[in-house]
Structure formats: structure tokens, C-alpha cells
Amino acid sequence: MIVETRNEKETFKLGYSIGKKAQAGQIYTLTGDLGVGKTIFTQGLAAGLGIEEPVNSPTFTIVQIYEEGRLPFYHFDVYRIGDVEEMEEIGYEDYFYGEGVCLIEWANLVEEILPRPVIAVLIEKNLEKGFDYRKITIDGMDESIQTEVNSEQEEENENIGN
Ligand code: ADP
Ligand code: MG
Numbered sequence: 001m002i003v004e005t006r007n008e009k010e011t012f013k014l015g016y017s018i019g020k021k022a023q024a025g026q027i028y029t030l031t032g033d034l035g036v037g038k039t040i041f042t043q044g045l046a047a048g049l050g051i052e053e054p055v056n057s058p059t060f061t062i063v064q065i066y067e068e069g070r071l072p073f074y075h076f077d078v079y080r081i082g083d084v085e086e087m088e089e090i091g092y093e094d095y096f097y098g099e100g101v102c103l104i105e106w107a108n109l110v111e112e113i114l115p116r117p118v119i120a121v122l123i124e125k126n127l128e129k130g131f132d133y134r135k136i137t138i139d140g141m142d143e144s145i146q147t148e149v150n151s152e153q154e155e156e157n158e159n160i161g162n
Contacts, residue, residue: 001137001138001141001146001149001150002135002136002137002138003135003136003138003149003153004133004134004135004136005037005133005134005136006130006132006133007132008037008040008132010156011037011040011041011044011123011134011136012040012041012043012044012047013044013153013156014041014044014136014149014153015040015041015042015043015044015045015046015047015048016044016045016047016048017044017048017148017149017152017153018044018045018048018138018141018145018149019044019045019046019047019048019049020048020049021048021145021148021149022045022048022049022071022101023071023101024071024099024100024101025097025098025099025100025101026101026102026119027096027101027102027103027104027114027115027118027119028045028101028102028103028104028118028119028120028121029103029104029107029108029114029118029119029120029121030042030103030104030105030106030107030121030123031106031107031108031120031121031122031123032122032123032124033124033125034079036123036124036125036134037123037134038105038106038123039055039056039057039077039105041121041123041136042055042057042075042103042105043055045073045101045103046066046069046073046075049066049069049070049071049073049101050068050069050070051066051068051069051073052068053066053068055075057075057077057079057105058075058076058077061090062076062077062078062081062086062087062090063075063076063090063092063095071099071100071101072098072099072100072101073100073101073103074095074098074100074101074102074103075103075105076092076095076102076103076104076105076107077104077105077106078104078105078106078107078109078110079105079106079109081106081109081110084110084112084113087110087113092113096113096114096115097115107120117140118140119138119139119140119141120138120139120140121136121137121138122136122137122138122139123135123136124136124137
């Protein structure tokens with residue numbers, strides 16, 4: 001599915017809508033250039049899982065663990081990773097094959113250890129459509145969830161301007 005957003009709040013709300021429906025064992029991969037909105041999307045997804053503490057990109061650790069939500073949430077940011085061996089050192093398999101929800105920013109950098117299937121989220125800018133425009137392409141999400149997310153997005157759009 002493809003969703004277009006026009007500001008940070010819309011991207012957050014998309015993440016939120018998906019987070020509310022996230023299921024144990026799912027792995028979300030996030031790809032897109034620096035500053036495109038991966039962390040904003042992640043913050044929305046975490047909020048949708050019921051996590052209230054602030055979620056930011058883990059800077060000194062590869063993974064940040066949140067256990068206060070509806071499901072455990074494992075937020076990876078592998079931007080600074082040198083080698084996938086670093087993933088082994090933190091015991092990534094416990095998270096990838098565990099009972100929580102994993103989300104990996106810059107997942108393309110650890111492509112070789114990603115299990116299948118994943119839910120792949122690609123965020124892209126298009127400056128011709130404006131500085132804050134983002135095209136968000138999501139692959140691998142259940143049809144039924146897509147339908148729900150779409151209708152929530154439409155409701156959101158109708159509310160704009162009210
Ligand atoms: P990343 O994690 O991909 O490096 P961030 O989520 O940290 O990026 O930052 C995205 C930046 O882009 C924020 O400053 C945010 O305000 C801005 N922004 C502008 N428009 C959007 C949009 N439509 N969706 C998400 N972020 C947006
Ligand atoms: Mg980030």
C-alpha cells in the first residue's frame with residue numbers, strides 16, 4: 001500500500017494506526033534517507049502500542065527495549081553499525097524470533113540477517129511535491145489491516161480543515 005503524507009503529524013498518525021494493530025512476532029523494516037521520517041513513524045507506532053515514554057533513535061546502543069506497551073517493542077537503529085557481527089553480540093535473534101514487535105531503522109544495512117517475511121516500510125521525499133511531502137510504501141502487511149489503516153487515513157483526511 002502507498003500512503004502520502006504532507007507533514008510530520010500525518011506520518012506519526014500512520015505509524016500510530018499500524019501500531020494499534022501490530023502483532024507479536026512482527027518485524028517492521030524502515031528504509032529511507034536521513035531525515036525522511038523513520039523515527040517519526042516509529043514514534044507513532046510505539047504510541048499505537050501504548051508506549052508513553054519518549055522514543056528516540058538509540059544512539060549508543062543498537063536496540064532500545066520498551067516493555068510498557070501492549071506488546072514488547074524492540075526499536076533498532078542500525079545506522080552506525082560497522083558489521084552484522086555487532087547484531088550477534090547483542091543477541092538479535094532473541095528479539096527477531098521473540099514475542100514482541102521489532103522495528104529496524106536502516107534495515108537495508110543488515111539485509112543478510114533479516115528473516116522473512118517482514119513488513120517493509122519505505123519512506124521517500126519528492127521535492128517537486130513540497131518539502132514536507134513523503135511517499136510511504138508498505139509491503140507485506142495483511143490485506144485486512146491495510147483496509148483498516150486506509151479507512152483510518154481517510155477519516156483523518158476528512159477531518160483536516162474542520
Ligand atoms: P529519520 O529517522 O528518517 O532520519 P526523523 O524522523 O528523525 O528522520 O526526522 C524527520 C524530519 O522530517 C523531522 O524533522 C520532521 O519534522 C520532518 N518532516 C517533514 N515532513 C514530514 C513528513 N511528512 N513526515 C515525517 N517527517 C516529516
Ligand atoms: Mg532516525
